[in-house]
Amino acid sequence: MIRVGTPVNGTAISFEMEIKDAESIESMRTMIREAKEIDEPKDLARKPDTFFTLERRKEGIAEMWFYVFYQDDDSSILYNDGANIYFTLSKQETNVLRSIIGK
Numbered sequence: 001m002i003r004v005g006t007p008v009n010g011t012a013i014s015f016e017m018e019i020k021d022a023e024s025i026e027s028m029r030t031m032i033r034e035a036k037e038i039d040e041p042k043d044l045a046r047k048p049d050t051f052f053t054l055e056r057r058k059e060g061i062a063e064m065w066f067y068v069f070y071q072d073d074d075s076s077i078l079y080n081d082g083a084n085i086y087f088t089l090s091k092q093e094t095n096v097l098r099s100i101i102g103k
Contacts, residue, residue, distance in 0.1 A: 002024065034057045051066070
């Protein structure tokens with residue numbers, strides 16, 4: 001399942017949506033696996049645009065979670081605070097992300 005929410009403050013997330021569609025989940029998993037890891041961006045001081053987590057409900061674990069920062073060129077940056085890693089998604093990948101999470 002994919003849970004989508006809005007960052008409120010600090011680490012608080014207001015979850016608004018759950019996506020249980022198997023095709024969307026697998027598409028998200030594949031896109032994240034293929035995302036390009038990048039160094040920490042120097043100009044990313046603003047609040048994230050959205051947040052999502054990919055969960056394995058049966059096992060009760062979050063497989064992956066990311067804050068999403070949409071960029072002016074329609075690409076996006078994903079940030080995992082637990083692992084302190086950043087990824088970038090192209091404009092096309094960002095469009096797929098938006099179509100899955102609806103934001």
